[in-house]
Amino acid sequence: MPSVGFLYPGYSAEDDYPVFEEKLGGDVRLHLVHTLMREDAHRVDALLDVGGSDVLGEGARELREHGVDAAVWACTSGSFVFGWDGARAQAQAVEDETGAAASSTSFAFVNALRALGIERVAIAASYPEDVAERFVEFLGAAGIEVVAWAGRGIVTAAEVGTLSGEDVLDWVAAGDHPDAEAVLVPDTALHSAAILDALEERLGKTVLTANQVSVWEGLRLAGAAAPREGLGTLFRSGARVPASTEH
Structure with a gap:
């Protein structure tokens, strides 16, 4: 196995x-x-x-x-x-x-986007903006265009882990952009396994979580x-x- x-x-x-x-x-x-x-x-x-x-x-x-x-x-x-x-x-x-x-x-995000043929994304990051900006730069090095991004400003992983599914749905939807083919949610401290299909249904497009x-x-x-x-x-x-x- x-x-x-x-x-x-x-x-x-x-x-x-x-x-x-x-x-x-x-x-x-x-x-x-x-x-x-x-x-x-x-x-x-x-x-x-x-x-x-x-x-x-x-x-x-x-x-x-x-x-x-x-x-x-x-x-x-x-x-x-x-x-x-x-x-x-x-x-x-x-x-x-x-x-x-x-x-x-980080490389998993790049490989997933390439596998799906996606080149333009929006980012809904839980991080402070200076950290989120480094993810934008990382994706740029891979030739991925970030059409919109925002950091939620949460300092600790522990706090991110307490976010409810409904809160995440609302926040990720707010981070979408009409020019984005997908929305990325880059924090492994965030629970997402139970809401992946719900996220995509809400946004009407691909959502990739950490x-x-x-x-x-x-x-x-x-x-x-x-x-x-x-x-x-x-x-x-x-x-x-x-x-x-x-x-």
């Missing part, structure tokens, strides 16, 4: 992953390892520490013991804050430590990316990433 390992910082929406595993039908295993979060803050210096090599190295070695087929650093801000080359080096280090193909949530693309990326790397229902357009489409796949 294919298995995917996730390095997840701290505690906020980790309970999304058992929901994903159940919705996937029980034919894959998702292993979660909590990595050290010395300070819970959506602030650049704190995020650089959250995604540091010492922190990820320890978690990756634990994942290696599970014998996973693929690994994902499941933290968007803790990857894109390093910039394109830094995030690539980060994923490579996880791959080296786990002995399995590895990626991160935990969703993380799971999809892991399954893709593990060779288990068959079409699935109940988890939004990305899973339903059975989309395949073109040759320009990032890490």
Whole structure:
């Protein structure tokens, strides 16, 4: 049975992953390892520490013991804050430590968009604006046009994890733009597994959330990316990433 390992910082929406595993039908295993979060803050210096090599190295070695087929650093801000080359080096280090193909949530967003042929997006970010702007820059490096974006200004992952489904639906809808082909919601601290189809129904277009693309990326790397229902357009489409796949 294919298995995917996730390095997840701290505690906020980790309970999304058992929901994903159940919705996937029980034919894959998702292993979660909590990595050290010395300070819970959506602030650049704190995020650089959250995604540091010492922190990820320890978690990756634990994942290696599970014998996973693929690994994902499941933290968007803790990857894109390093910039394109830094995030690539980060994923490579996880791959080296786990002995399995590895990626991160930031690259998962890029690969999901390429698989779906989407080039113009809006971003509904929970982060403060200076952090959200770094995600805009990361996507720009991949040739993705951000037609609108906004940061909600929430400082801690713990607070993001308390947002209700109704609140998320309203907030993401408010972040949409008529020129956007999809809306991205880039925070793995946000619960989304139970509302993916509801989000797309509300907006009438593709919505990609951080935990969703993380799971999809892991399954893709593990060779288990068959079409699935109940988890939004990305899973339903059975989309395949073109040759320009990032890490």
